[in-house]
Amino acid sequence: MIEVNRLSKSFDDKNILNDISAQFYQGKTNLIIGSSGTGKSVFLKNIVGLIEPDEGEVLFDGRKFTRADENVKADIRREIGMLFQGGALFDSKNVEQNIMFPLDVLTDMPKGEKLDRVNHCLERVGMAGINTKMPSEISGGMKKRVGIARAIVNDSKYLFCDEPNSGLDPQTSIRIDNLIHDITEELNITTIVVTHDMNSVMEIGDSIVFLYKGKKLWEGNNDSIFDSDCEELQDFIFANKLMRAVKKNRG
Numbered sequence: 001m002i003e004v005n006r007l008s009k010s011f012d013d014k015n016i017l018n019d020i021s022a023q024f025y026q027g028k029t030n031l032i033i034g035s036s037g038t039g040k041s042v043f044l045k046n047i048v049g050l051i052e053p054d055e056g057e058v059l060f061d062g063r064k065f066t067r068a069d070e071n072v073k074a075d076i077r078r079e080i081g082m083l084f085q086g087g088a089l090f091d092s093k094n095v096e097q098n099i100m101f102p103l104d105v106l107t108d109m110p111k112g113e114k115l116d117r118v119n120h121c122l123e124r125v126g127m128a129g130i131n132t133k134m135p136s137e138i139s140g141g142m143k144k145r146v147g148i149a150r151a152i153v154n155d156s157k158y159l160f161c162d163e164p165n166s167g168l169d170p171q172t173s174i175r176i177d178n179l180i181h182d183i184t185e186e187l188n189i190t191t192i193v194v195t196h197d198m199n200s201v202m203e204i205g206d207s208i209v210f211l212y213k214g215k216k217l218w219e220g221n222n223d224s225i226f227d228s229d230c231e232e233l234q235d236f237i238f239a240n241k242l243m244r245a246v247k248k249n250r251g
């Protein structure tokens with residue numbers, strides 16, 4: 001479990017995150033949702049330590065990460081896998097080299113073992129056999145799958161995904177969402193997904209935190225979200241026609 005306690009962050013004099021506490025559960029796909037510019041990415045960066053919060057702290061399974069000793073931080077960082085927007089693969093490396101990269105940097109595993117792990121992860125994301133393809137030769141959906149394989153290759157305990165659906169068509173998005181959800185359950189890891197996609201909320205929202213202008217206004221799951229009386233959340237959910245139709249059908 002990842003715990004965030006009373007986290008705040010400002011840039012210059014502009015407050016971006018305001019006193020946010022939240023819990024993200026093991027074996028669950030935890031979503032951070034909210035409109036554009038509301039602070040989701042800054043929140044995620046604070047959790048993974050890419051940005052240091054002004055106040056508050058983050059704990060990984062009870063281990064304090066924020067302002068911890070560098071060796072404690074390094075140990076926790078080794079357990080984190082990240083899927084960046086667009087997959088963020090190295091263009092000059094092939095698929096196999098991309099997935100192997102965290103093992104090259106973080107472990108002294110023999111080459112054969114690294115290759116076994118890469119192949120196992122490639123198979124898990126449904127991409128067996130594309131080892132020698134270059135990123136420029138594969139589709140957006142395949143890039144995300146390779147990005148997921150790279151994020152879990154080092155036996156990660158924590159998986160962070162920033163807008164995993166950006167740039168994908170609706171069907172591919174759902175497949176990627178479900179892959180993230182299934183892997184989370186299978187490996188029993190703690191996954192946090194930042195998204196403003198209502199399809200993702202409906203498909204994989206085991207546990208949801210709603211941010212609005214840097215504050216947490218609501219938490220729940222994809223069952224309870226429709227019954228929330230948080231006005232800002234209702235505006236977010238029913239911003240599009242399809243969701244308004246769903247609401248009408250629900251009575």
Ligand SMILES: Nc1ncnc2c1ncn2[C@@H]1O[C@H](COP(=O)(O)OP(=O)(O)OP(=O)(O)O)[C@@H](O)[C@H]1O
Pocket residue numbers: 011016034035036037038039040041042043196
């Ligand atoms: N390094 C930075 N320095 C100054 N301001 C920043 C920095 N990073 C983000 N911001 C500001 O913080 C606010 C929240 O940005 P953030 O990227 O977290 O929003 P978001 O909810 O992830 O939006 P989107 O869904 O569009 O990605 C924005 O006003 C942004 O300009």
